[in-house]
Every structure is written in structure tokens, then in C-alpha cells.
Amino acid sequence: MNWNELVGAALLGAERRTPPGGSVAALLDAAAVETVRRRAGLRPAAAAPRPEPAPEDSRPPLPPAAARRLALLLTDRPGAGGGRRGAAPDLAELLPQWLTAANAHGYRAPAESLPALLDAARARTDLRAGALTLGGPRALWLARLNPDWKFALRGGTGRGVEPASGAAAADTAGPDEAAARRLWEEGLFAERSALLVSLRRRDPAAARELLASTWSAERAEDRLMFLDSLREGLSPDDEAFLEQALTDRSRTVRATAAELLSALPGSALAARMAVRARACVALDRTSRSVRLAVEAPYECDAGMQRDGVSPKPPTGRGERSWWLAQVVEAAPLDGWSEHLGSRTPAQIVALPVADDWASEVHAAWAQAAVRQRNTAWARALLGKPSAPVTAVPGDPARLLTVLPPEERAEWAAEFIAAHGLSEAFRVLGVCAVPWAEPLGRAVVDALEIARDAGSYPWSFSGVMGLAERCLDPAQADRLAPLAAVPDEPEGGSPGAGGYWAEAFQRLVATLHLRATMLAELDPARGGPAPGR
Amino acid sequence: MSTGESRWSAEQVLALAPDAASRKAGAKLAAPGPWSDTGAGRGAVWGQCKGSGSRPYRTVVDVAGGSAPGYRCSCPSRKFPCKHALGLLLLWSEGAEAVPDAPGSVPEWAESWLDGRREREGRELRKAAAARDGERAAAPADPRAARRRAEQRAARIAAGATELERRLEDLLRGGLAGVEQSGYAVWEETAKRMVDAQAPGLAARVRELGSIPGSGAGWPSRMVEECALLHLLGRGFLGIDGLPEPLAATVRSRVGLTVESAEVLADRDAVVRDDWLVLGQHDGEDGRLTTRRVWLYGLRTGRPALLLSFGAAGRAPELTLPIGSSVDADLAYHPGARALRAVLGERHAAPEPGGVPPGVGVHDALAAYGAALCGDPWLEGWPVILADVVPVPVGEGWQLADAEGDSALPVAVTEATRSRMWRLAAVSGGGPVTVFGECGPRGFTPYTVWSKRAIPLTVADVGGGAA
DSSP states (O other): OOHHHHHHHHHHOTTTSOOTTSSHHHHHHHHHHHHHHHHHTOOOEEOOOOOOOOOOOOSOBOOHHHHHHHHHHHHOOTTSSOSOOTTSOOHHHHHHHHHHHHHHHTOBOOGGGHHHHHHHHHHOHHHHHHHHHHHHHHHHHHHTTOGGGTHHHHOOOSSSSOOOOOHHHHHHHTTOHHHHHHHHHHSOHHHHHHHHHHHHHHOHHHHHHHHHHHGGGSOHHHHHHHHHGGGTTOOGGGHHHHHHHTTOSSHHHHHHHHHHHHTSTTSHHHHHHHHHHHHHEEEOSSSSSOOEEEOOOSOOOHHHHHTTOOSSOOTTSOHHHHHHHHHHHHSOTHHHHHHTTSOOHHHHHHSOBGGGOHHHHHHHHHHHHHHTTOHHHHHHHHOOTTSOGGGSSSOHHHHHTTSOHHHHHHHHHHHHHHHOSTTHHHHHHTSOSSOOTTHHHHHHHHHHHHHHTTOOGGGGHHHHHHHHHHSOGGGHHHHGGGGSOOOOOTTOOTTHHHHHHHHHHHHHHHHHHHHHHHHHTOTTTOOSOTTO | OOTTOOOOOHHHHHTTOSSHHHHHHHHHHOSSTTEEEEEEETTEEEEEEOOSSSSOEEEEEEOSOSSSOEEEESSOOOSBSOHHHHHHHHHHHHOTTTSOBOGGGOOHHHHHHHHHHHHHHHHHHHHHHHHHHTTTSSOOSOHHHHHHHHHHHHHHHHHHHHHHHHHHHHHHHHOGGGHHHHOSHHHHHHHHHHHHTTOHHHHHHHHHHHHSTTSOTTHHHHHHHHHHHHHHHHHHHHTGGGSOHHHHHHHHHHHTOOOOHHHHHHOGGGEEEEEEEEEEEEEEEETTEEEEEEEEEETTTOOEEEEEEEEETTBOOSOOOOTTEEEEEEEEEOOSTTOOEEEEEEESSOOEEOOOOOOBOHHHHHHHHHHHHHHOTTOSOEEEEEEEEEEEEETTEEEEEESSSSEEEEBOOOHHHHHHHHHHHHHHTTSOEEEEEEEETTEEEEEEEEESEEEESGGGGSSOSOO
16 A cells, blocks of 8 residues: 555545544554554665865864863853843853954864854854854855854954954965966955955955956945955055056945055155145144144035045035045045144144034044054054043044054053053043053052942942953962952942942953963873863 | 762763753853852752842752753753753862862752762662563563564554555656645644654655655655655565564664653663673754764773763753763664664663774765665664775865775765764864764764764864854
8 A cells, every 4th residue: 555545535534434444443554554664664865966075174173271271162042141240251252352363373263162252153143253263165165055053154253353264265375376277266355355465464455456357347345355464464565456546337346445554654645635635734834833724625625525535524514624624534644744834733732722623633644644554643642541532533442453452551551640540441432451550550550449449349340341351361460468358438329339349250251261271282292181 | 979070071961961051151151250158079069040120049969960961950941951950060060179178078958859860870770670570571561462462563553554554656647746745734634643643753755755755856765765665664564474573673663662761771681791881972953852862882892882862852851971972881782674763771880981893985874874774774864984085175065085096985965964064073183083974865974083082073063163
């Protein structure tokens, strides 16, 4: 009896039609025989086309202890559990620096952790670059099989952060130029992007030439991303290519090209902008005391537009002040000294400005200082850390990024000593990890002051979280006394002491954990059980 | 066991966690911060953990226990082991820097508990040995009463099986087409009747039947299969006197008449000593009960075995054997036509790292499953080790294909196998691997893959893997 007949008879029911065999008992008997026969006689299926094997990854594997640590960090999902955090470290927050450290050693991820790694990177963009670097060619190979992990192939991961230098791309690009060219012409966006970034690091000119070879055939959004990767290793040699990109079909590509050119103080665009800027800002000869006079542009002509000046201001902003800002931002800062009576940047910043233009001009200079990485100007615009917060034009955190790390830490430490922690979050965010002294000490002191003032620790949870991630682990022992429950200060919030103790316990525990996990990555130390 | 006993791996520790939440909580506590006075020695690990209260919790774990670790913690958690025990063990697994070896300085509070536990354990071991050696022949207190009870139960099950037969026939008289609307309650009621008839095996199968009508395309075919197998089981029990003994034993166990572990172990003929390679482990949740299945492979005998261990909700089953290791031990098989389920007896040595087990191709794997079905047609799966297979994505599912040739085994499609297959694919990288899993009517269910060492795929069931 055929299986389909049996199923048909069972569906229909014996009341409607006599089943094969004559009775329901016979139907069940026959179905039992057939079920076992069918199961016992299962035949192999025809094999589908097998996927291409993943490319080799010659990087060393993680030490066993570090591999286990990764598995632990990956099981902790942010937001899991919810509620108060207690005294235990927030593992998910440590994942980014673990990835950075592991990648600095040049390890590859354990294959079995790749799905969890890709899932984590899918959920958190801040993990993507680090996760994909650690995952290497096998992660990309795996991502190609799963639509959930498309992000790994579509890239856009390396922007602003350390770009994903997919090891596959780096390896093939190294010894074999033809293979690199083939990858560039046939590869996925992520592979091409990684190739461009790694080539740019080794040989900036070769990277630019590779990009130029296919430039006109690229899609506008890809052109934008590729152009952006020239930011690293930018030099006067790139000027001709960028100048050509000023006539690009896409407005955003033109704007990026102009921005890059303005970061090259010797470029023709920078010189054109300098001429325009000088026409706008000059020493005021009419005034008795020395001051700056400002004459904003009256029009945004074709030449300005070609050089990336956007004619239409955002809502709420006047046209002329908008054009002025863009012109001053793009003009080389080093030219101002000569133009303004051989004054130093600090002297120029100190000059009074006529007609309420001071904030506009200073903000534009701040932009220029960040774009042109001009330390002297950034220092002048930042001024003394103890000055009122509003005295700094623009964002002090962005200006700080221009200063060398030690100077950054010193400025931030003084800033916190003067203003406390309430304004410190962004400033702390740009300081190098681990925090150099005296910064770490300043933060801990400020936290202690906040506790003694009787406030609750969650008013400082942002800074506390940063401290957990950024304080030097060597500080842990010094902090240990703070983890004890203090006497309740007079007028303090009830129970705050206990919560502070808990917050400091978490801080100490996190610092210990960071020290341990970094040590586990040390190949010389290896971990306790190298056999496994 | 000696005090210098090797520390466990983090995977081994995490396998003890009763659920995913404990796994996470334990991992968070695996940092030196909250811990003080930690130490290891005399087969135990101890430490004090700062909690939210003023007094730290005292945690001690007996890691040298005969069959399973023992835990004691002063925290109020009902989880077992609690997160403190897990955190402490994880810390210990990191090495002597985190938890130093200090066999000479076991704190008092830990020592008193350990001593009590060791003494109890010794007593039980002696009792078990005595039961096996001398008193085996000694009959239960009142053999006639025992026999009467057994007969009563058999009669009750037979009545249940008869009623089940009637219900199955009614079902097919009315036709399966109607059951999609009739809902789950009918099956639940029938299942309860089977529980009353003291036939939990029948009850479980009836409940399964209830979930088939809503299970998507092809359900009528699956429904007929399961009805037919249930019918076969009922008929088998009603005619059990005419069956050869091994098959009768299989029918009895399928119906739910199980044999006590002690009784299985007492049968000297059922005991097999071998180096058993631990192939895989899977924990299944069933409402109030966690069932842990551990598959073994005898390296000398070539026999597969399945160990079952149970835990109440919130407690991990006690049995723990590191996956991929091999252990020299006695195993006693439950009686049956296709002996698979077994009980772990005496262990002659601690588990050692094992190698990659020998496997077969797709064709032989299916043949083994078919042969096993001839002995036990109610088998849901038969353990097989596939060698040199490549995971291949096929539409929404997967297959494991022989590295050479054009045969493949489809992988059963479930939420769990989906995440396991991503791990498996990542490990294989498109190359041939050795995979342990079960062959079943819906395809292959993978549990472990070998790439130099054993990598359990089941870890990904919680947390990891693309959801």
C-alpha cells in the first residue's frame, strides 16, 4: 500500500470511505509497517554544490585563556537583566578594548566564536571594525552565507574608527600586485575598502592610483567612501586627484574633496580660500585700540561654490555669516599671523572683534584647527582649562583631539579640578586610554568629592562608566579603600554611601578584570593551560 | 583524588549552569573584585563573595566528588549551583593567580561542610558496593507483594493501551482532517488518562501528537506516522507475552516502565568496561524538569551509549563529563533490543583528553540508523559520528555532504540546529570535519564538531548564533 494512499484515507476517515485493508485497525497496522519501512530505508540526498573553502588565515590563534575570555565577553549582552548594575563589571562594555588589544597582537578569532562575534557586531556598530578585523577572511566567508550578516560585506564599518583591515585583503595585497588589482576590480565592497585602506597605509600613492584607475566607474556612494579613506596619509601629492574630484557629479563627493584640500594648507584651494578669508577678516585701522574688523562675503560666486562653499545656509542662519564661516574654516591658519601683524595664534585669539563677529570667527578657526590638525591654534583657542566653559569656541573635546596625548590629559585634569565632572564627559571621551596621570587622579578625586557632597552615584554614571573602561588598571589598589561603605555624611542622601561603595567596588573589579584580560592576550604568558 | 587536581576549563564550568541567566550572572562574578579569601585544595574551591548585604557570602565547591560536584553557598538563591559557585569556579579555572592553591589553609566553615559531605559519600559508596556484591541475591522484603504490585501496574497500563487503541481508531474513523480544529485539549485529556494508567511513555507520545496539527506543511503525514507508531507500541504492550525478551524490554521502557539505575548496575552481565569518549551533551527543558543527555562511544568496543541525568527546575542535572574527553569506566546498559541507554558505574580513572573519534560516511550513517530501527522502531534518533563531511547551505536549511562523492544528509530544521549549524560551518570553513549527532526521521541533528579538539555546538543554543 502506498504511503500517500494511507495518509489520504486517514485524512478522509473510515466513516466516509472504507479504508484500504477494510478496517481502521488494518489501516493503522499498514501505516505502522510503512512508517518503519520508510524511516529504516532513508536514502542519502543528493549533495548540493559545496561552498568554496574559506581562505587561509595565517595569523596565530588566541591563547586559550583569551579565547575563553572572548566567549565570556560575547555571552554578556548589553541591557540584559536591566535594573541596577550592582558591583559586577559590565562585560559588554569591555568588548571594544578587548578587540582592539587582541587585534594589536595580530591574533585571529577562534572559528567557533565567529557567529557570536558577527551577531555582536551586527547589534553594535562600535564593535564592527574590531570584530571584522579579528574575524578576518573566515568571518567574511561566513557572512556571505547568512543574510543577517550582510553588514560585514557592505562595509561602511571603518569610518571614523580604525578601519577594518580585513586580513584577506591585506595578505593578498602584500606579495602579489596582480591579485590586489583583481580583488580591487572584482571584490566585494568591504574587501575593496579594506584593500584600499591597508594599501594607503603602506603606499599612499599606489592607493590613490588604484582608486583613480576605476574612479569614473564607481557608484556615487562608493566614491564618497573611497575618497574618505584618503584622509589617512593625506599629502600634497593627492592634490591633483582631489582638485579633479572638485568637479564630480555628486555634491557630497565635491564637498569631501574640498574639505580634504582645505586640510592641505599648501594646496591651490587653500590659497584661494586664504585670499577670500583675508578679504573678510583684517585689522581694524579705524579703531584706536587694536581690533579685528569683519566684512562677511556679499555673495557666494561660482568660484566659491566650485571650491566647496555651500550657498544655502541651514535654517536659522544668515547667508553671509554662513559663507564667512565656510571661507574661514577652509583657509590655512598659518597665514593669519603674517596677515595680522606677525601676531601669535594666542595673541590673535585675544584680539577684540568688532560688531559681534567674535563668536563666528572663533568658531570657524576652531573648525579649521581641527581640520588642519594645527596644535598651536588648538591650544590658543582652548585657552586655560580653568576659564569658564563658555569661553571655548566650539567643542573643547574636538579641539583637544588635536593636542598630543599627554597635553590632552593635563588639560582635562585641570579642567576637572576647576569645573568638576558635570561637563567633563565629552572631554574625558577624547583622552587616550588608559588615562595618563594626573588625569586619573583628578577623576577619582572629583568622584570622591561628589560622594562626600552627598549626591547619588547614578548622577555620575556616565563618568563612572568611562572610568571603568579608561582608568589605568594600576590604580585599582589605590581605589580599594573607597570601596568600603563610608559613614553617612550629614545632610547626605539616605543610603548613598552604600551605593557609592558598590559603584567603587564595580570600578575596582572592572580594573582588575581589564588587567587580567590584557595579560591573557600576552603571547609570552600564554594562559594556564596551553595544551587545550 | 589529589589536591593538585587539574583545574577545569571555563566550558566545563559553564556546563554546570542551570540556565542562561545563571551563566551570565556567573560570568560577571568571575572577576577578582568581589572575592576575598579564595583558595583551592583538598579537592575543593572556596572563597567569600561581597554581595549587596554587609556580610560576604561563603561559597565552597567540592570538585573531587565521585559523580558530580557539590556546592554550598550562604546566599539565599534557589538556583543550584548559584551564581557565586559558578563565578568562583570560573575564577578558579583561570589559574593559580586568581585562586591560589592552599591545601593547608582550608577555612573552618568550608572544612566542616566538606568533611560531612565526604563522609556521606563514602557511606553511600560502601552501600552501593555492598548492594552489588552480597545482597544482590537477597530478594526484596516481600516478593509476593512486589509481584502483585507489578501485575497491578501492568494491568492498568494494558487497560490504558486498550483505551488508547480505541481512541486512535475513533480518530481515523472520523478522519484526521477534523483535528486541526479540535485543538489541544483533546490530546491533553487523553494524555492525562495515560498518566492515570501509569504509562508516562504513552502520555508523552500523546502530548506530542497534539502539537503536530499546527506544525506546518506535511503535518498529516507526520500525524499518521506518529499515530501508527503509537498503535504499534500499544499493540506491542498488549501482546508483550508473545515478544522475544529484548523486544519486550524495549516495549516496556517505551511505555514508561523503567528500570532503576541500581538494578541495571546490579546486573553484572550488562556492565561493559571501556574507554568511553564523551561525544556530546544536550540539556532539554520540559517544564519542571531538565533532562541532560550525554552520549558516549566505547573506543575499544565501538559501542554507543546514552546517559540520562535529571534536574529539577533551577538545578543543573548532576552528571558532568567534559565533552571530547575519554574516561575509563564501567557502563551498564538498560535491557532492550537495541541497547543504547546506559548507567554510569565505577570510574577507574579521571577523564583524559580524547582524540577525534572514528566516523563513517553518509551512507553508513543511514544504514546504522536503519538497522537500529529494526530493533527499536520508536527510536527518535540514533547516534552517529560522521567523518569527512562538509556543511552545505541549502535554501533555508543545511545538509552535511560527504567530502567526496555526491551523498548528503539533510540537517533537521529547528531553531536550535540553525544556530548550531552556523558554529559548525564556521569551524569547518568549507573543509571536511568530523561531526557527532543523531540520525532521525526528520534528518540529522548535530551536537559536536572536531577540529583538532572537540567543540560542542550546543553552547550556541543559549545566547550565541543568529537568532
